[in-house]
Amino acid sequence: MVGVKTNFQYYSNSSTTRWTDTLLLALPSETTVPSDITNSVPPELAESIANELDIAISYKARFQQSKAAISVARNCSSTIVPITALPTEILTRIFRLVVGSQRCHAAGERIDRKNITFPAHPVRLSHVCSRWRQVALDAPGLWTHIDFPPFPRDQQLMTRMDVYMGRSRQSLLDVHVVEEYPSNPSSNVNPIYTHLIEFLQPIFTRTRSLHIELDFNDRLFGIIGSPAPSLSFCSALLSYCLAGCVSGTLTQLDVRVEGVSNVRGLMESIDNPENNRSVILALPKQALEDLLFRIPILRLNGPIPPLSSGAYHGLVELRLGPFVRASISELQLVAMLKSSPGLRILEFGMARTHQLRTLQIDRIRGFFARSNVTRLHGLIFDGYPQVAELLTLAPRMRDLDLEEFRDRSQDGGVEALDNLAPNISLNSLTLRRCLQLEMDELGRFLERLQVRVLILQYCSFRGSGRSMIEQDVLRNELSALCPIVQFLPNEPEPVNKWCWLD
Template sequence: MEELVESSKLLKACLDRYIRACSAITLSYSPANKDRNSCLLDAITSELQVVAAYEKSIQTAQSTLSKGRNTCPALVPIESLPSEVLEWIFELAYYSWLRSVDIENFEPVDGEDEDVPSDYIQYDMNVKLPHPMFPETLTRVCVRWRQVALNLHRLWSRIDLPIFSQSYKRLLLRGNAFASRAAMELDVHILMASGEMESKSLYRRMDRFCATIGSKIRALQLTNGVKSHPQFPDSYLASLLAASFAHLTPGTLDHLALIDHYPPGANLIESAELAQSSDRDIIRIKLPQRQIAEILGPIRSLWLKSHFFPWESPAYYGLVDLRLLTSGEARSVSIESAQLRNILSACPKLRTFQCGIEVKEANTATQGSPGPVYLAELEELHLRQMEYYENQDVISLISPGPKPLSLSIQIARPSLSESLFHAHVLAFFARSNVTTLYIESHSSCPRLPLGRLLTDSPKTTCIIGLRGFNLTQETVISIDPGQSYLTQLDCLNLTQCVCHIESLQQMVNICPVRMVKLPEPDLLVDNEERVRWNPRTLDRLAPIFPVVKCVKEDTSVEEWNSWGIVEWDWGTF
């Protein structure tokens, strides 16, 4: 203690003396002196470099003292918590932070301004160099936090590598550091966000990086958000795949996501030894087919957008999470209903299925009409990205088990005289336990008969989500006497809907709703005037709904009532 006090006094005295000396030498130097080699100018220049070094030393001292102060439970109450509770808090905070900076969940948006090139892509680049660099920050608070964070392997298991500038080199070094601190499970996300970075040097570095950590990769997501150059039509995703796939260890990979927002046209992914040289629409993996099968076989979660493995591939066996999507930039991708049936039959423990590709109906006259595939574990079925007249070929193939099911579908323009849902959807309701129903409009903001919504929805429904509907005074609720209908909802999600206060009030009078969730940009119609949601208009919803919540518009409606739909978490299986 005495040493610290004495050193502090000496430091202050020396600093005062030093500042006076700096002032004196500055006053002594004459600007009229144009001699660049004068002793005074050399001294000033030299001291500027010394001061910069002092700044670093002062920061080190400040950091050391802060760490000591932060260990005191009286001043920092969180220090009184057990390490196990701190670990839980760290993980919860880290997960929230990841969700806030993960640009892979955002669709790239083409430039629409006349001064912006048509192929310009605008990303939410909060992830450029995530600040704070979350796990590292935890290690700099105090000695105890450093110990807890370094011993919490899960904090270091997620490696994000967005390639948008030369900073990817720093992120590669960061990834190696994370891998050394993590256990034997890594979740690696690689995103190509700038075509200017594309080079042989990049892929050599990527290859070396993946060779170092490949045996630990349990989840791999490769995302391309860059349009291919007309002279070089190959997908950037193909290069990322080539740099990483060869280093994966068979039997280790649990989750694979290949997301291409701008595919040049390639749709299939095959071994180079099987692909014909004339096949232009194929991404070739320079590995033996047997090795590819050994890597893909144990996968339990598979997300594919725009590029797919052959439908008979072992990649589609034993899955618990399957998502088959296509980009608006890609040419049509289709699967025959018989092929999809085989895939579903090979995944008896499937929990989540999302389909956005065309399913071609089988020739029932020659093949017969077998019953639907029983999926006892199915919890989520999302078909919103399919046209309403296409989803029959998927729904007719599936018979869910007794578990509560979340279903999202698209419907045709509603009518007062007809059911909101086609016959095949109503038949699906009868053989399933739908508790969460998300409905999207096929046409542009049609009026939705709320009476039809309450009578036609499954009576087990607790949550309803609506996207792209007009809920105005003309949608008066009319229910025939004796007709059954929903009498209670836990939550109503509204996105891109035009609403009227009186219509919502009328609905709640018949079917009480505990909570309403909506993104801020939605419109509210009141007294025939459209206004944006704001605190004042939201206050008018409070007498109608006990709980009113706003959500981020860029979050898909299926995620509004869950914590981790988008994030693959192998710990839950």
């Protein structure tokens, strides 16, 4: 039990207390102390009044201390605050899940220095109470995401970075570098490199994942008239970052370039570049190959290693963004896939120099038989029988996106779904650019597959009389068939959330 010992009784019968009691009675009803009271303060009480004021002030401090002690006692009570019953190990695990759920700043968007924000969950968790703070500070793994803000560096963000680096202790780090090319062509870019080396070089040896975002001013070509400045800027920045990383410690590399296209070709060593338009890295070829060879996760939407590089060997995830300015032949793609038999995620946006030959249906069946396909985007399906065949090949399908689906009732219609295994169902169905679908057929489709979420974009439907159904009527009818119905007439692509940046 927390308490405060008081000495008010000492003055209870004194003249000082009687006078202050009179003053207290007057204060609630007066905005100022009446002059007849202030002028009647006996001189002999002055010292006693001063002493009593000091005692009253000391009580205020004691009450604040008691309040803090009681708050700590309350927070430590599992009866009042049930979460305190959790062991520290479980609470730490929960903290890690919370921190891991927060994506880094505005991924997939252009850099906005004025509104740039970085993950703050570790800080918020450490501010809840004294125990949570201690748990958070004792878990260096919560502080391993290091964000390096763009130049000129915001001092608050730099302080935040220093705090995170200190609290991460000797843990491996996830480093995120955000940099922006100066819009003024006469700007000196050397301070950018100087700051980067000064602050990040000591921790690159502990970097397990490196995410680099470079933004080039859209007017760069018009102002400068040559792609050389952007190439040299990108080359220097990537060289500084990669040169400090350790082969085997760095296991994930993300590079994203915005603004200009000439830095989205190849990244090559300075030893023997094959293309004078490449991003040339100031690293020996063997050192660069050793570093890239042992990185199992590559996410590149900017310059990429040459297709002959060992970087494409032994990958578990490969994402080459749609704006990579390089092409690949069918044989190169096949060789790349064969060199990574453990590849689990492939996002491929590069242009192919030759079309892949058409596969026989037996080979397609074989692919689905040995794969665990849960999400699929299909273009131009002719009727429900084809959808039924697809679901037979991929019975674990949970999210299906159909673009330009054609309802060909003469091919058998939705009755083809009756032959599916009873455990086959869908969580979500997305229909895009599907015109004049039969409403009754779609209703039976949704009911048979127990679809929970229906997303529509640029679709139209016919009723039983072949007339088109208005959207308000359509919304009411579909809501009766499916728990969640979304109309996205103006959205670019509802399946973009499946793409490489997520």
